[in-house]
Amino acid sequence: MRHLKQMMLFVMVGSLLTITSCSKSDDGGGGGSAASGTLTANVGGASFQSMEISSKATLANAGGISNLIIIASNSDGNAFAITISGYTGEGTYDITGASIGGVVGSYTETNVNLSNPTASTTEIWQAPYDDTKVGTISVSEETATNVIGTFSFKCKNVNGDGSVKNITDGSFNLSKQTI
Template sequence: MKTIKKISLVLFAALAVSLSSCSSDGGSGGGTAGAGTIKAKVNGSWVTTPELTTAATHSGNFLHIQGTAGDTSSKSFSVNVIAFDGVGTYDIGGGVSGLGAANATYNETIVNISNPMASDYSNWSAPYDGGAKVGEVTVTEITETNVKGTFYFTAKNTDDNSTKEITEGSFNIPLE
């Protein structure tokens, strides 16, 4: 009986820790990316870029966020807000021109170690197909030294017409 109580106590403690780690971010909507990283699901699988290969720049009305993860299977995100005006939400696609206020890409490179020239590089871009809205970038915080926010988008590969769903994206990146 004591064993059952101990197991129950351990399970309850694990549940409490689990629920507290799923708590909201205080209403900032800044997502779950760690400092210096981009984190998103690509067709349901998490991809996180390390601080070493992640960067952001801001100049005038332009905000650029990029990051690369991986080793022999490199995966990268690039998000551009071309009409940046501070904290807010920016459409990827849509609008009068069909371009929206932002665009994004997701790339994958599968390196063939035995024959690097046979490596496979694929690129998925958004917006596409006439510029319908296919996602959003939300900047929740920007200072002189850092930018935070969230994003999601559907991107299309023009070589084979495949699409990738980028969901639950977030970033927390020092500005260069």
């Protein structure tokens, strides 16, 4: 559990440090199909569903800029981290590296070696990874206690083998905290 907490902190800090660009339309799209408290997605053909206990949306204000941070993990040690810096509410935000701004997404896989924990590995796929638009995040509903939306993006293992994962059918229905 300690390793999972450290990994989630690493993903969140990494996402915040790699802020790239953001554009927003007023259409937040449909709400998706995730059950309350979870994030679901198709990761390169494999289903992902987070656990409610390890999934949360946080709305944070830093220096007058609102940031929506979504962290969600499952029992296999896999996790999503999505950050919208410059968040202004319901709408669709592009993930693109074309300019400085603030929408990033990442997917992490942690393989724990139980017989030798120091030999455990973590791979992180990041978006954006170049100057093109690689996806979108849509927030369709935000209340005082909840955030609902959808997402899809392509992400690249920039520090590993260079592989690209296609994230499709992403959906979240998360409790929200404001700090």
